Amino acid sequence: MDKLRAKVRTLLSEGQVAGYLGYLIKDSHPLPHLFTPENLEEVDQAVVAPDNARYPLDKLLIPLAERYPEAAFAIQVRGCDERGLNELYKWGQLDPEKVVPVGVACTQEQADYCECPGPWASVVDYGEKCQPVAKSLRVEQVATLAEEDAFQEWLGAFKRCIKCYGCRDVCPMCFCKDCSLEHEDLMSTGQLPPDSIFQLVRAIHMAGRCIDCGLCEETCPAGIPLRVLYKKANALVKDLFDYETGSPTAGPSPWKMLGEEATLETKPM
């Protein structure tokens, strides 16, 4: 932790950033915290979020950056969080000139649990790089199901949804002010379970945007395997458009651009 704290201390005391978004133990809970030059001594208590107590820091940075457009902020990022920053830059939600990543490498245990293909940030200020996980067995397992069985599985899961919107609210990549999941003409209101298409609509929106942090799935009180759905959505975006979600070099999002040429063809009936 010393290396990380030293970096943060320098950034703050030299005035390179107006604040550092990280974690502090409060009442024995690790909580997101904005460290500032005014309270430099707090940096001695800065920690890395334990694997199972992560928060969407990227999401917390968006309103901060909005409120202090001139200020730069440092932020603790794991591999997923940094992919999130890259997408948020693309979508005009954050300015890369105003963000300094403080990077964390995840443990092997965490990477295995996440099936994470990139479990470290581009700078590592804490932790050791572990083995990335190239393939998602969870996705592969669903892909082996016959279509009818897959349908029953997913429908059964979707039916458990209590429409708390927790998946959306925790998601660092959900920044829209108006959410189509709440559009009265497009999504039925006042009934449970919600429309069976609820999670599919969300999956469409997350394709090429989800950075696979897994917070939605951990938040979902209904235990819906949301992550499997979004992992697949991203895999499709990779297959169809050769777009690597969250990569700094992937170019513009396939959904943002109409494209210079149409490379796909219609499927035969």
Added chain:
Amino acid sequence: MSDQEFEPKILGFFCNWCTYAGADLAGVSRLQYPSNIRVIRVMCSGTVSPHHVLKAFQKGADGVLIGGCHIGDCHYLRGNYMTIKRVRFLQDLLKFTGFEPGRLHLEWISAAEGPKFAQTVRDFTEKIRKMGPARLKSARAA
């Protein structure tokens, strides 16, 4: 309901400039095609959101047919580049979740292709008739 009695409900999203005009041409040419299709005219096929398609299925559509100008002919230049991306993505996502991707079809039909329009609607209606009622609809009714 036996297969014989099943009349599929099909929703068409057709762009104003090509496919809708193609449908008009089919009409004035008195070409026959099944009346199972209900049409929503949109300015460009690129304005059809995947959400609209899913909503149609949610509301009980057995099939959704999207029609737009051929690539290169879109009246908004590249609107249909977006259409093809969305449709191909959605078809694959529907496949993964077992939501019957074959119930969504995209066809490029120009204003001059009246016969192609009629044939496409005939073929698609027959295909959906053979598939039977949508899984989602049956599951919700049950």
